[in-house]
Amino acid sequence: SNGTFGERLEEIILKYKIPMVKPDFEWAEYPDVNIIEEKLSNNPDVKVVAMVFHETSTGMINPVYEVGQLCKKYGKLFFVDCVSAAGGENIDVVRNNIDVATGVGGKCVGAFPGSAYICAKESLLESIKEEDCKNVYLNLYKHYHYAKNIRQTPNTPNLTLFWALNAALTNIINKGLDKQIETYKERAKILRNGIKELGLRVLLDEKYMSNSVTSVFLPDRIKVDDFLAEMEKDGYVLYAGKGKYYEQNMFQVANMGNIKIEECYELLKIIDKNIKKLQPNNCN
Known part of the structure; x- marks a missing residue:
């Protein structure tokens, strides 16, 4: 963990x-x-x-x-x-x-x-006994045998x-899964390069990063809740960091789903606009 x-x-x-x-x-x-x-x-x-x-x-x-x-x-x-x-x-x-x-x-x-779904080795699923399962609706023994024997679920889905x-x-x-993964990598690269060009710091070393989530720290004295509220006004939903990272004013960008290249660049413009708007020395 x-x-x-x-x-x-x-x-x-x-x-x-x-x-x-x-x-x-x-x-x-x-x-x-x-x-x-x-x-x-x-x-x-x-x-x-x-x-x-x-x-x-x-x-x-x-x-x-x-x-x-x-x-x-x-x-x-x-x-x-x-x-x-x-x-x-x-x-x-x-x-x-x-x-x-x-x-x-x-x-x-x-x-x-x-x-939600489970992908498991057939030998493991075959080894499960009904008494092993401690749940009623999400009983894996029932779900597996219903699916295998009558192509159904135990309860109405x-x-x-x-x-x-x-x-x-x-x-x-x-x-093609490989092309899908490359698409996510490409979108993430555009966002991360843009975030660095804006002078923002990311949480992780690039070698540990996923293809779809980037964790970013806001500049000093900009509160993450204020920033996210401004982003939402512009039609963008970003996430506040969890746990100690919320206190450190970290936010997360997810490039999951059918996101186009031009939408990545537009998001970067809006991030830049709202950071400038919230800077303490902004006279507006």
């Missing part, structure tokens, strides 16, 4: 009263794989390793491949939260040795928010979300 969504995984695990071993990493700290291996080596009873692929609260891509190799070495199941990575990053469940990946229809996939998810996935297949 090195951000909000890693902490959310921790919260879920604790709610289900599952014993847990957790390496201690700070927010926006790139996880040290040696520390993770030490935890695995010293705790042979660990059965599953869980981590977030793209920690959206900072925009960091975590070392999924390296941790996947450790899971292979020590014989552990590997669960990865791919919610904000699917459609925007090369997840490659085989190369990364991922046993279970979760995702949603929104974000980089480009469907409506509200749908929101079919409009299914339709939108299917349409979004079809669009990705027709375009």
Whole structure:
């Protein structure tokens, strides 16, 4: 865990009263794989390793491949939260040795928010027993066997979300996942170059950044809430930093979805305009 969504995984695990071993990493700290291996080596009873692929609260891509190799070495199941990575990053469940990946229809996939899915090894799904599942509506045993045997869900689903998810996935297949990822990379590069030209500081080293989220610090004495309010007046919704980064007046830009190149350049102009407007020495 090195951000909000890693902490959310921790919260879920604790709610289900599952014993847990957790390496201690700070927010926006790139996880040290040696520390993770030490935890695995010293705790042979660990059965599953869980981590977030793209920690959206900072925009960091975590070392999924390296941790996947450790899971292979020590014989552990590997669960990865791919919610904000699917459609925007090369997840490659085989190369990364991922046993279970979760995702949603929104974000980089480009469907409506509200749908979610699980991608898991068939052998793992076949091994699940009904008594293993502690949830009623999200009972994985039921969902898998209903889907496999009668191509249905245990409860009435929101079919409009299914339709939108299917349409979004079809669009990705027709375009090609590699091209989709390159599109996100291109948009992110335009935004990051522009942000640096405006003299703004970003949170992460570029080698750790995702293809779709950039975390940016405002100049001194500009409050993030004031800045976001001005951006909203111009029709742009950006996000305030979470946790300690909110206090440091950090905001986040997400280039998820069907965003055009010219829209990236226009956003940079609006950011520049509103920063100048909010500068304390502005006489207007």
